[in-house]
Amino acid sequence: MDNQNITTGNRTIGEIPPCPVAPDALHGIPRQQTNPERWQGKQWQTFVTALQQAGVELRLAQHNTGTYITDAGGLAYGMPHGVVIARNATQIATLMQLAQQHQVPVTTRGGGLTTEGESIAFGGILLDMTGMSHVRHIDKAALTVRTEGGIFWHLLAEALRREGLDYLSAPLNLTSSVGGTLGVGGIDVNSSTFGCSADQALALQVVTPTGEIVECSDEENAELFQRVILGYGQFGIITEATLRIRPYTPLRMHYYYYASLRDAVEDLMCLDRTQTCDYSGILTMMDKAITLLVAFDSDEREAEFLNNHRKTLRGYGELPFSIRTAAYYALRPWRIKEALYLYQRKRELFPDLQPAHHIQGEQMFDRTVVFSRAVWKHWGGRQMVIPDIASSVDKFVESVERGNAVCKKYFPHYTLYCVGIKLRAEHKPHYELSCIPPDAEEWAYGCEFEPMIGDNNYSRDQLQSFKNDIYDIGVDLGTSYYRFGGMMKGYIRRALGDEVVEKHLAMKRQSDPAMILNRNVIF
Amino acid sequence: MSHANCHGCSLCLLSCPMWQQHRDVQFSPQGIFKALQHKASHDDISSALFSCLLCGTCDILCPENIDITETIKALRKETFSHEIEAELNQKITSLLAQPSSELKIEENAIILPGKALRANPMRLTKIQSLLPGEVDIALSLDDGDDIALALEAGVDISEHRLHSFLEPLQGARRLYVSNGHLLKSLRRWLPATELFALGHSLSLLSDLTEKLNKNDLYLIEPRSFHLDHKQKITHYDQLRHQQGCQMNLDLQRNAIPTTAGGLHAIKPMLDSKKQAHWILNGHNVKRIVVECAEDGAAMAQVSDLPILHIADLIEV
Numbered sequence: 001m002d003n004q005n006i007t008t009g010n011r012t013i014g015e016i017p018p019c020p021v022a023p024d025a026l027h028g029i030p031r032q033q034t035n036p037e038r039w040q041g042k043q044w045q046t047f048v049t050a051l052q053q054a055g056v057e058l059r060l061a062q063h064n065t066g067t068y069i070t071d072a073g074g075l076a077y078g079m080p081h082g083v084v085i086a087r088n089a090t091q092i093a094t095l096m097q098l099a100q101q102h103q104v105p106v107t108t109r110g111g112g113l114t115t116e117g118e119s120i121a122f123g124g125i126l127l128d129m130t131g132m133s134h135v136r137h138i139d140k141a142a143l144t145v146r147t148e149g150g151i152f153w154h155l156l157a158e159a160l161r162r163e164g165l166d167y168l169s170a171p172l173n174l175t176s177s178v179g180g181t182l183g184v185g186g187i188d189v190n191s192s193t194f195g196c197s198a199d200q201a202l203a204l205q206v207v208t209p210t211g212e213i214v215e216c217s218d219e220e221n222a223e224l225f226q227r228v229i230l231g232y233g234q235f236g237i238i239t240e241a242t243l244r245i246r247p248y249t250p251l252r253m254h255y256y257y258y259a260s261l262r263d264a265v266e267d268l269m270c271l272d273r274t275q276t277c278d279y280s281g282i283l284t285m286m287d288k289a290i291t292l293l294v295a296f297d298s299d300e301r302e303a304e305f306l307n308n309h310r311k312t313l314r315g316y317g318e319l320p321f322s323i324r325t326a327a328y329y330a331l332r333p334w335r336i337k338e339a340l341y342l343y344q345r346k347r348e349l350f351p352d353l354q355p356a357h358h359i360q361g362e363q364m365f366d367r368t369v370v371f372s373r374a375v376w377k378h379w380g381g382r383q384m385v386i387p388d389i390a391s392s393v394d395k396f397v398e399s400v401e402r403g404n405a406v407c408k409k410y411f412p413h414y415t416l417y418c419v420g421i422k423l424r425a426e427h428k429p430h431y432e433l434s435c436i437p438p439d440a441e442e443w444a445y446g447c448e449f450e451p452m453i454g455d456n457n458y459s460r461d462q463l464q465s466f467k468n469d470i471y472d473i474g475v476d477l478g479t480s481y482y483r484f485g486g487m488m489k490g491y492i493r494r495a496l497g498d499e500v501v502e503k504h505l506a507m508k509r510q511s512d513p514a515m516i517l518n519r520n521v522i523f
Numbered sequence: 524m525s526h527a528n529c530h531g532c533s534l535c536l537l538s539c540p541m542w543q544q545h546r547d548v549q550f551s552p553q554g555i556f557k558a559l560q561h562k563a564s565h566d567d568i569s570s571a572l573f574s575c576l577l578c579g580t581c582d583i584l585c586p587e588n589i590d591i592t593e594t595i596k597a598l599r600k601e602t603f604s605h606e607i608e609a610e611l612n613q614k615i616t617s618l619l620a621q622p623s624s625e626l627k628i629e630e631n632a633i634i635l636p637g638k639a640l641r642a643n644p645m646r647l648t649k650i651q652s653l654l655p656g657e658v659d660i661a662l663s664l665d666d667g668d669d670i671a672l673a674l675e676a677g678v679d680i681s682e683h684r685l686h687s688f689l690e691p692l693q694g695a696r697r698l699y700v701s702n703g704h705l706l707k708s709l710r711r712w713l714p715a716t717e718l719f720a721l722g723h724s725l726s727l728l729s730d731l732t733e734k735l736n737k738n739d740l741y742l743i744e745p746r747s748f749h750l751d752h753k754q755k756i757t758h759y760d761q762l763r764h765q766q767g768c769q770m771n772l773d774l775q776r777n778a779i780p781t782t783a784g785g786l787h788a789i790k791p792m793l794d795s796k797k798q799a800h801w802i803l804n805g806h807n808v809k810r811i812v813v814e815c816a817e818d819g820a821a822m823a824q825v826s827d828l829p830i831l832h833i834a835d836l837i838e839v
Contacts, residue, residue: 061563134546
């Protein structure tokens, strides 16, 4: 059987060999696999001695290394040989110099919220970045904050709120770290206004894979900045970051309900295109019960929307939608189970999305805390798979609909979460080999497909097969993905093409000769 | 749910005072539980176990609903049995051996004010007169401070001592308890008695709270607050909005504790000034109002602002 070409539009971007999981299937990237090969510990003892002589504290006990055995996905498992708690850039520089010299892999970890094993060390050193999690300086006049890279977004929000300030956008999970997020993107319900979290970064202090401490930005060491931002940890460790911030504002929230996925997605994109709201996103309970979140930073913006734009949305308010849905199921009594699920889900979920102690009048305070807690309570679990598709505007509706069909095939219950991401034209170089698809202009769109695993016991095979089916849609449509590292890295070349992968592989080899930093995440 | 159920989501770190100070996952419920899952010895986790303030914020945050503070107390008990903390054990055991009164108090309501509040008899008299009720409110003769400490540390309490503490309280219909650790156990020991957190009860009195304003930083007593978080958060949130005062609440709406009182008074494991600074950070206030007298002393270490007990907001 011959190789099969992978095309996007009229362009051939690569080829799939006869067997996509064969060892030679993906040049430069090992075959698709659930766990990367464990590093066998060559030169470990001499490395440990050198590290200890350099005064870097290393934890070797099983109860120390075992703490990091898996990530939020809970599907990949690996133990580091030793753990270093990050304390400062000099310490990390020493670690990287010695690791390079002794060819010991170093895996960085912030909140450990990866789902594909990207923050798991399969041997070598696990560098726990949460040890560097202090806010360095808040510049109220310039509206910037300088923070250490291992800080959780929650802690950053806490420090900023004391000053009446807020970050621009952050992942809805507050135990994500700033450094980890800048390395992969970070999406929020206001990303359609502010762009992904990575686009907030103005400057970084980075420890390179060879152990140099370098300050970089769009103006200074721009090439390194471009590679580290959205670089999946391949080109450096973010030890400090300067981020744009803004005055804190509570949210004026509105929810609209849809029975059609296509209508909801089209309305979402219309809202973003016309910039009539400050926050937008889609969350589904089922593909017949879709919630479009629309929110505002000011009363004026809210009033303008309600007066001029609300009528263009096809979604219903809560009561009319409930009546409509009840009528739908009343005519289809054989689908009573589905109706009961919806009712139960609504009862459980809605109070947690609008908790009284975060609401004052019509305004919601600390939305990310509300959403983050709801995410963990209603979607969290010992195992999480969240395959996604990141596409251009044109391909998004089809991506979502096809992804939804795949979800339906595998699971009785699942959630789709969709948001837009405003792109910055001047950041095009940052987006190379990232979740931002190469053909996206002005906005990119992301959709996460999350099965409600709960207490069900799905095999890893079924979950992997589900992810593959979702990612195959991306290959077919020529999109990108947010979670394309770790266990899913086999898709990188297929989705983004040989040319860009070869270019980045060459840069990686140059900047990290021993290929030790975050090995197997991408390269 | 036990420590074996922790799957490492890190949510408990977000409000954890010991993690905030150490920035090291070992010093967090998650770190302790994960270490135990990987067969850590008592010696390996002892330092973290005894750094915990048992403030209860993690109990609110844990998506697995692990009763983290009870688990930590149980682990401390095991650690004591391994004689790692022998000196501390000895100190608390000797406190428990102090003679106590078994005199039964024939009143409908009794206050267990604790050592710090008892040191100010005038304030205590005022509190007695302020609390609602048709009958006089008595003061307990035995605060059970030693028992609270033993509970916190995981030291065994003899049946005799427990009996001598509980017997005088049996006749009361209502108990007002200053110590959050004690409150939790008293609910178990005296199921028929109505039990209230003293600080929270005072915060329900509008005569007092109407004196609060936007220049006040109001410190909620965290342990009893987290015990009934769902009910109490609504009250404190309303109070905050009505009076405009600031509070020691973080973004999760959990109360940030000082290190005052209890085990940390005997064996300090966290930097009390650092903790007080974190509470104050960013709050532009002119006065600090506390529900718990010990918290006042902790804040006085780092602040020259006037510090008032909530009962001192009015003259009687």
